[in-house]
Amino acid sequence: MPLQFIKSQRGHDLLIHDGFIHKRERTIGEKVIWRCNESKNCTGRAHTMQDSVIKYKEHKHVQNRAKIEVKKTINKMKENAITTIMPTRSLLAETSSKLPSEVAGQMPNPKCLKRTIQRVRNISEAVPANPQTLNFEIPDQFRLTLDGDNFLLYDSGDSDIYEDRILLFSTERNLNLLKDSEHWFSDGTFSSCPNLFYQFYTIHSVFHSDIIPLVYVLLPDKKEITYIKLFQALKSLKPDLCPKSFMVDFEKAVMNAIKNEFPHTKIHGCFFHLSQAVWRQIQHHGLAKQYSDDVKFSLEVRKLAALAFVPVDKVIESFELLLESTYYIENEQMLSPLITYFEGTWIGILDRRGNRRPPLFSIEIWNCYDRLQESLPRTNNKIEGWHNGFSAMISHTRPIIWKFIESIKKEESLNKMIIEQIIAGHVPCKKKNIMIHLLD
Template sequence: MESISSQRGQKKLMLEGYLYCKEKDLNGKTIWKCDRWKKLSCHARIHVRENKVLKRVNTHNHAGDAARCEALKVSAEIKSKAVNTRCDSQQIIGEALANITEAVKGQMATINSMRRNIRRLRNRGKGGKVEAQTPEDKSTEDGASSDGEDFVLFDNHEHENRVVIFGTRAYLPLLSEVKDWYAEGSIQSVSHSFCQLYTIYVIKDGVSLPVVFCLVSDKCEATYIAVCRALKNLVPDLRPESILMDFEIGAINAFEKEFPDTRLKGCFSHFTRNILRTIQLNGLKKKYDSDNVFAKKMCMLAALAFVPGDDVERGFENLCSTLDADYSLENVLDHFEDTYVGRPGKIMRRRPKYKMEFWNMYSAVRQGALGTGMNYVLEGWHKALAEVVGLSHPTVKILESLTSGQSRNEKEDENGLKRLKIGSKYCDLDSKIEEIVKDYSRDNILEYLGRIASHFSL
């Protein structure tokens, strides 16, 4: 366990690849909560007395990130030297970055940002504390609500394969006008009657618009086929050119059958999450959280998505040869091979669970269509909705939330507001990956995978 000062001057604890911020003092002990409690709704906490963990409450809903922790330590060192020495900024930054791994560098701010921070600290006076930034302004405007009955576009009223589709008639034509869709399934266990909310978005004039919200009773292929057919009845002559979607196999099969000419692509953030889930199921999460070298190797596994399809098998085998695979890690590698590459047969590899063209991102990057930021922006919208819905009986509350949210969307759309802005860090990530992909060489696959893996975590 180690304490450190954050960029905002607040004390944080680092433990096993996680960061904690202070919640309160109670009965001679201090309660610390995960610092992702707001961003990721993580409710993990630890009770600490005299630098010893007395109790752990709840488990983290995300992976630890040893590289992020190390990056925070380096940032604190830069801050300390900026305040307490007369060294120039170039020297401070150079010394700080000299002996850190590429994974840690990938978590650091840009050189220009670090220089600005040093100047800002020194302008506030030597020994001055960094003031906490003002919290983001949260809009409390609810907007006018649409009529709930009109908002329900379709309901098949079946006990099995139940589907209810919400949306507004004004937005429906967008499914025909805009040829690239984004589909995201989220909010598990919505109610006793529905297990998932499945949303389809489009991007028009730089604005991401949720067009339809589909409550489904299960994740069977037949249920998603009912969704597709309902959409085709609501909007005749639907012909999307591409759909970026999660890895829900029932939805993939359904869209493939109902829209055979549409190009289906897997979302990279879901791809990395699936790999992390396999790591967790095989008891390797703690090792991933605390071992930088192992964590990077697992990120290199995910980086195979950026290798040309014809070279994925070669890259996978080369990467496996560098790993000291015990029983648990072999299970992870076997699962990846069965799911994404295909297990070797007598003549050729068997067909994997997901076609390579579905999850492989190499062609998308070469065409400038990676869109990492949009993946996370859309997931953020779903997490925000989950917070609104909460734990109360959600069937009515979901309708109220979606109705008021859609009305607000339409109002903002009329005013020309861009609601879901992609953060600059995601644009930077896409640019960095694009530059690396341009230099791809099949003779240096491991080096290539390592360079890609330095820019993301699972």
């Protein structure tokens, strides 16, 4: 039977044998002598060589198998503290919920366990000084996943170009999953981005009912050329990337970059952001109170955003019918600024010949009809929700870069497990369709 070990509080090996705990006393050649860890007066000894106990001397006290289980439990708790992003309180609850009563009775009190978790995490997250410029070296420990796989797959600073530096984190497996995925989603955020960079940008893909982040990027700005460099870096890492669709916010720079690098990809804007854009115009033109107090007004205004659910070739016709409706004619003066905005941005203004000019965002980009037919998400809300959760997990705005990288390493580890579960067939039940709230 192989030798069994647990770790001491200082990380040293302790030998478990015959229900007793032993610590290393001395080594003689290939033989290791272990003495009782319970009492200095106990003469219990174990002599081991390679993977066997070759000599054993009885102990002077009774066994305490529950104490062994306590140490095993604390060892496992420390391991989980390092490898998961579970909050301290949740980790304590999960640890204690699985313990038999005889083991739970010998566990340290919760305050001690909490301090242990925090101490282990502080040690594991010990980091270099926070760099003050983009001209900094990234140690090997921040280039690898928790499993030791390559994680920093692209660094524009590797070519000694530190200005406008881009860092791209992913794994070979994630890129293969991205390649096999037809539908991509992306979003950027600023609060959880390290202070040397402008935004934290992620690319996600659908796996059954889950939308999983596969690529994590630190960008220096929101310029079109920066997004082009990002997508070019992705294609250099995985040349055959070619998504069928790509959902983004209504940001011209990223849309133009996608058109440039993925010319056959259909770009979709997030319906929630379309609705929010309409809502901002309602506020801008002093109609927020009217929207709140007047049920008829709010219903009629919602119909503008609802055009996203009309077939593409029927949108303009439906828009014109809406303008010809009794309510819009009778309230033309009040609605005029809102209609002018919506027509110029989303529909296209009529020229002198009666033809519509191209809008700021084409109908094909913001229309959701085909996505509903294919049961695809019409918003980026899940991606924004992921970013909110990630920001809460970091618990700091503009974190130092080393803690940021440690956090996305933990996130990658968690998502790897989720992907494994999905592949193994543990698929969450599909949610029922719910009513669409247009300006929720």
